[in-house]
Amino acid sequence: MKHIPLAERMRPRSLDEFVGQEHVLGKGKILDTLLSRKKLPSIILWGPPGCGKTTLAKIIAGAIGAKFVIFSAVLSGVKELRLIIQEAEKDFQEKRRPLILFVDEIHRFNKAQQDAFLPHVESGLVVLIGATTENPSFEIIPPLLSRCRVIMLEPLSTEHLHAILMSALKDRERGLGELGLEIEEGAAQYLVAASDGDARTLLNNLEVVAEYCATLDQDTQGMKITVAVVQEAVEQKSLRYDKGGEEHYNLISAFHKSLRGSDPDAALYWLARMVAAGESPHYIARRMVRFASEDIGNADPQALQIALSALRAYDFLGSPEGELALAQAAVYLATAPKSNAVYAAFGAAMSDARKYGTLPVPMHIRNAPTKLMKRLGYGKGYKYAHDFPEGIAEQEHLPAELKGRIYYKPTNRGYERTVAERLDRWRRILAKRRGAPKE
Numbered sequence: 001m002k003h004i005p006l007a008e009r010m011r012p013r014s015l016d017e018f019v020g021q022e023h024v025l026g027k028g029k030i031l032d033t034l035l036s037r038k039k040l041p042s043i044i045l046w047g048p049p050g051c052g053k054t055t056l057a058k059i060i061a062g063a064i065g066a067k068f069v070i071f072s073a074v075l076s077g078v079k080e081l082r083l084i085i086q087e088a089e090k091d092f093q094e095k096r097r098p099l100i101l102f103v104d105e106i107h108r109f110n111k112a113q114q115d116a117f118l119p120h121v122e123s124g125l126v127v128l129i130g131a132t133t134e135n136p137s138f139e140i141i142p143p144l145l146s147r148c149r150v151i152m153l154e155p156l157s158t159e160h161l162h163a164i165l166m167s168a169l170k171d172r173e174r175g176l177g178e179l180g181l182e183i184e185e186g187a188a189q190y191l192v193a194a195s196d197g198d199a200r201t202l203l204n205n206l207e208v209v210a211e212y213c214a215t216l217d218q219d220t221q222g223m224k225i226t227v228a229v230v231q232e233a234v235e236q237k238s239l240r241y242d243k244g245g246e247e248h249y250n251l252i253s254a255f256h257k258s259l260r261g262s263d264p265d266a267a268l269y270w271l272a273r274m275v276a277a278g279e280s281p282h283y284i285a286r287r288m289v290r291f292a293s294e295d296i297g298n299a300d301p302q303a304l305q306i307a308l309s310a311l312r313a314y315d316f317l318g319s320p321e322g323e324l325a326l327a328q329a330a331v332y333l334a335t336a337p338k339s340n341a342v343y344a345a346f347g348a349a350m351s352d353a354r355k356y357g358t359l360p361v362p363m364h365i366r367n368a369p370t371k372l373m374k375r376l377g378y379g380k381g382y383k384y385a386h387d388f389p390e391g392i393a394e395q396e397h398l399p400a401e402l403k404g405r406i407y408y409k410p411t412n413r414g415y416e417r418t419v420a421e422r423l424d425r426w427r428r429i430l431a432k433r434r435g436a437p438k439e
Contacts, residue, residue, distance in 0.1 A: 007203035020160040042128040047153025050198025053131040106130035107139035137370035155197030180221035264334035285311040299339035299414035337414030345408035359399035
């Protein structure tokens with residue numbers, strides 16, 4: 001059994017072992033109600049990777065005593081479907097047993113292929129369970145969608161994933177319990193965060209870590225899994241620069257730091273050094289475009305346009321005339337007001353994106369172009385900003401876990417002073433509408 005991947009070995013066999021999705025499996029919830037009746041309509045399980053769609057379909061089939069057939073949208077087509085239907089008809093005549101046809105990645109089927117399911121779903125011969133990571137409103141044909149119940153599954157929470165991890169680590173029958181490994185809480189949190197709500201990714205990474213531990217010492221009993229061990233086992237090693245090109249990086253570093261230090265003379269010198277050494281002008285121009293966003297940002301929004309124009313001018317003129325456009329841009333960037341507020345804000349936002357994973361978009365700011373999405377509550381309660389004074393509405397645009405988070409903190413330099421004053425005014429207006437005291 002050990003040759004079977006850990007994620008497959010640890011797949012829940014019953015609802016008692018299943019972790020998560022309480023909003024549809026809890027007492028009195030939709031799947032609990034359907035299963036209690038022992039009669040299931042065709043359904044579409046819509047949710048992110050690794051949230052339990054396939055596992056849930058298998059458990060459902062077992063709970064109602066139905067024959068279960070997996071049909072892959074990637075590997076199978078209409079021909080294979082006909083053979084399955086023939087077997088289903090024979091089985092139903094002999095045993096009066098329904099067939100649950102689980103179609104993984106059903107969104108990959110084209111219209112004609114999806115049409116092939118219709119008569120069999122309509123006749124009741126087949127109970128279709130489709131699994132998809134894509135919005136059914138856009139990926140499933142309307143006639144088939146109208147015959148199915150859409151059930152939204154959620155990404156697994158950190159608590160769910162932590163429970164799955166610890167279960168796999170301790171389970172001696174199907175998991176890694178025989179290895180006797182222990183894990184630091186920080187390492188567990190690291191693995192959970194890296195999985196981004198996907199139980200399969202979590203277990204695959206845990207298996208890699210366990211294999212790595214075994215290479216360190218064949219006797220893993222009592223071995224502690226640390227953050228360092230997890231990083232070494234799971235993380236891809238970053239590429240290293242060729243040391244023979246050290247001067248290349250020294251020169252571009254000097255150029256970048258001269259621009260940041262508002263020293264146009266030094267910037268021109270290091271630019272000249274790079275050009276004389278045969279450095280690619282496109283590389284220099286790309287670095288200036290990056291600098292315009294990283295170190296100037298909205299203190300002078302025109303800087304980004306200047307850098308991009310220098311690149312286009314060089315392409316138009318070529319060397320040596322085009323190099324003057326690079327020099328002009330370098331002087332402009334060096335003498336522009338500086339702010340890394342956008343750079344810092346984006347870095348903080350990226351940090352939260354990695355830390356919290358794929359937090360769901362608040363329902364009130366989701367787009368709702370279809371009836372299904374409106375029925376599910378998409379866009380409900382959205383406030384149209386243009387209908388409010390100053391063009392700002394009092395509503396939260398971030399996920400609940402990040403409510404009130406402020407990433408962008410403009411400086412008082414250059415144009416950012418204007419941006420800062422504008423943001424401050426808007427926040428005061430919103431505070432006043434909420435009845436909160438002014439800061």
